[in-house]
Amino acid sequence: MDPSLAGAATNRRRFLGLVGLGATAMAGGGLLAGCSRQAGTEGAATNVDAISAVLPKYQPVDLVTPDITGVRPIADGYLNYPSELVKAVTDTPGGSGETITAMTPWWGPTPPGIDRNTYLQAVNAELGVPVDFSVQDGNTYADKLSAALGARDVPDLLCAPNWEIDKIPRFSDAVSALFEDLTDYLAGDAALAYPHLASFPTGAWQYAVWGGRLAAVPWPTDGPFPYALFYRKDLTDAAGVQAPKNIEELYEFGKAMTDPGNGVWAFGSVFHMVQMFYGVPGSQGGWRQTDGGGLEFKYETEEYRAALEFTTKLFAEGLVHPDVVESKGSDTKQLFNSGRLICYEDGVGAWRGMYSEQRQITPTFDMQPVPIFSATGDGDPIAWGEEKPVFYTFIKKGLGAERTEELLRVLNWCAAPFGSQEYHLRQYGVAGEHHTIGDDGSPVMTELGRQEIADQYTFIVGRYPAIVQTADVPGFVEDLLAYSNETVKYLESNPWAGIKLEFPANYSRVLQPTEDKILDVLRGRRPTSDLDQIISEWRSAGGDEGRDFFAKALEDNGR
Incomplete structure (x- = not known):
């Protein structure tokens, strides 16, 4: 993210507020009995310990042992790229053939769209269903997000930065009106059908609850x-x-x-x-x-x-x-x-x-x-910081159970951790096209990779935090972990x-x-x-x- 000015955490992330949600939305803000005050003009405060019943059951997925341990909440570091990658998802997630629409931010040049992007085509082939991304300028993403919410015109998958939604008045009303309630799909043991989502820290899921119900998939932070x-x-x-x-x-x-x-x-x-x-x-x-x-x-x-x-x-x-x-x-x-x-x-x-x-x-x-x-x-x-998720992904309301489950399977594939074939394809694309393999065995992005990959599939789901060394950034993992492990003392x-x-x-x-x-x-x-x-x-x-x-x-x- 690129806060280019003093005060840029808000200057360049401006919301016009929610307008046009209609009577249904305005009536949708719920009251979590016993642990919150009503949302809306007065705001709401919810003790996350009171919502444990709606959270996914945590089940870690460990494929690779870290080389440098992060002082929590700092993520662990890995100095060597695995020579053998595990296939973490055995079944093809998609089957409907129906295009999934998604909106994500990007702080860089806009990548080519689905028809001209071989990276998207390669990942979509593995997913078994096409995901068509509307990649928006991260510096003006607030305006795009506000317009989509105000017009009640949201894609199947919507990525929302935490610093943006915190400033939207009555955002819980928008959640109730526009996005699917994921509680029955992911609460407790139900999450085990999506094991890579279940590997996300419980603390991240706690913040994905609105009105006492699980409403989004969080992107866990790898540093506060x-x-x-x-x-x-x-x-x-x-x-x-x-x-x-x-x-x-x-x-x-x-x-x-x-x-x-x-x-x-x-x-x-x-x-x-x-x-x-x-x-x-x-x-x-x-x-x-x-x-x-x-x-x-x-x-x-x-x-x-x-x-x-x-x-x-x-x-x-x-x-x-x-x-x-x-x-x-x-x-x-x-x-x-x-x-x-x-x-x-x-x-x-x-x-x-x-x-x-x-x-x-x-x-x-x-x-x-x-x-x-x-x-x-x-x-x-x-040192300012927090453990809140960096982004949230919301699923459009009213798509039906079968479609919602397909979208969750896609997100589960995208959340596969470091050490898996899925992670490698998601992060680096196709070998010989989007990346080459360096002398140390790690992927090195090609110019095509830099043009086509804008973390599209990461933005719609996040990933279990890991800081991985690659040949294009020598010394980066050591430098980042040294800075982070020292700075966290002053959190x-x-x-x-x-x-x-x-x-x-x-x-x-x-x-x-x-x-x-x-x-x-x-x-x-x-x-x-x-x-x-x-x-x-x-x-x-x-x-x-x-x-x-x-x-x-x-x-x-x-x-």
């Missing part, structure tokens, strides 16, 4: 961190500049690496990571408990004010690339890859793909994460862990406009002294309503 601060180590090494270890060094890093005369600037978006360096809270978007027992949001903290002032200074002194300053839609990945941008924040999941692609163009390309640090040197930094404790929250409508609506105002401050269009006014407007428009909601969720769950 939403961002890392990446830098071009090959370029900084050449310049004799070290990675920063404190906030003053980050500023000096920016000054040393910015060279407008040669079209190079130090920074793209860094605001989220700067907040972590300063210890700004991130739970549920920025809440924490105060010493007095109340709640405060990040905007209201001294740490946030310090992070805002520091980042505004980077903008004001010309250390941020002008494309980022001027546009919400600047392509920071391209700027970073071309060396015109030295340092920016991105999702940790972006690391591997960029590293692999750019090494084909620039063999010395080396992107690394800056180790997390405390801005003040007093105490520890905070913020979440007071709402184990409580599934659906935000109040007013609170959801005020988030984006407020982030836009903050972005204006960062860019110098408003003075930092306006923060107090912005906070006041946020509180009156829904922020205080959110405070009451989060406090009630803790109270109701005895915390």
Whole structure:
């Protein structure tokens, strides 16, 4: 994922809200007796321990022993690709011949469609039924998703990012109106008919429940961190500049690496990571408990004010690339890859793909994460993160039991774990076409593979987490596990862990406009002294309503 600007976690993932769902949808939000409040304008908070009866029975599938153990919730690492792959699904999943429609995001060039994509054709042949993907730009996926929900026009399989649906008012109503109830298909022992889905962690399934019923298939996270601060180590090494270890060094890093005369600037978006360096809270978007027992949001903290002032200074002194300053839609990945941008924040999941692609163009390309640090040197930094699923896949309502079971068999095939033939085909396509085999026995993507594969089948189901070494990214598994196992020490404790929250409508609506105002401050269009006014407007428009909601969720769950 590519948050190219400060505040991009919401800026580029904008929802217009659910409209046009109709009376049936509005009546569809259920009440989970004893453990939730009614969804809708007031929001809902559900203790996930209260929904164990609707969850799949967990049954692990272990094909390969890991080489590096991740500190949970970090996934395990594998340094060698298996020479022998197991056929994990013996029966062909599909049989109807009826095309399955699916919508997924992708943060890169749009791949060819089903008629011109040999990768899709190869996987569909194994599935026994064609899956036709509508691959949408991940940077504007919120708009596409909102339009589909509002028009009540959803595909058979719909991938929805967790950070998007959290902001949709009355999303539970959309779930009830548009998507299949999967409880009877997957609860308890029923899930064993789909063993690779049953291998997903129970904690991931807990978040896939709406209105007390199982409504989606989760994509379990392989790491809890939403961002890392990446830098071009090959370029900084050449310049004799070290990675920063404190906030003053980050500023000096920016000054040393910015060279407008040669079209190079130090920074793209860094605001989220700067907040972590300063210890700004991130739970549920920025809440924490105060010493007095109340709640405060990040905007209201001294740490946030310090992070805002520091980042505004980077903008004001010309250390941020002008494309980022001027546009919400600047392509920071391209700027970073071309060396015109030295340092920016991105999702940790972006690391591997960029590293692999750019090494084909620039063999010395080396992107690394800056180790997390405390801005003040007093105490520890905070690493934001959570174990919620990254994405959810919903099945269209009303397709009938036979079709729903076929779709679940397809998802089960797609969820086959590392070490299986199915995983290999899903990830790398056909040998000799989409990948070759490197000297170490691991697959190396070809240009055709890069053009045609956009994780289509992964986005509709996810997979059991595994971090696998391949020849195109030498040292990646060791580097990622070293960074992740160190950073997890600073993972913020979440007071709402184990409580599934659906935000109040007013609170959801005020988030984006407020982030836009903050972005204006960062860019110098408003003075930092306006923060107090912005906070006041946020509180009156829904922020205080959110405070009451989060406090009630803790109270109701005895915390």
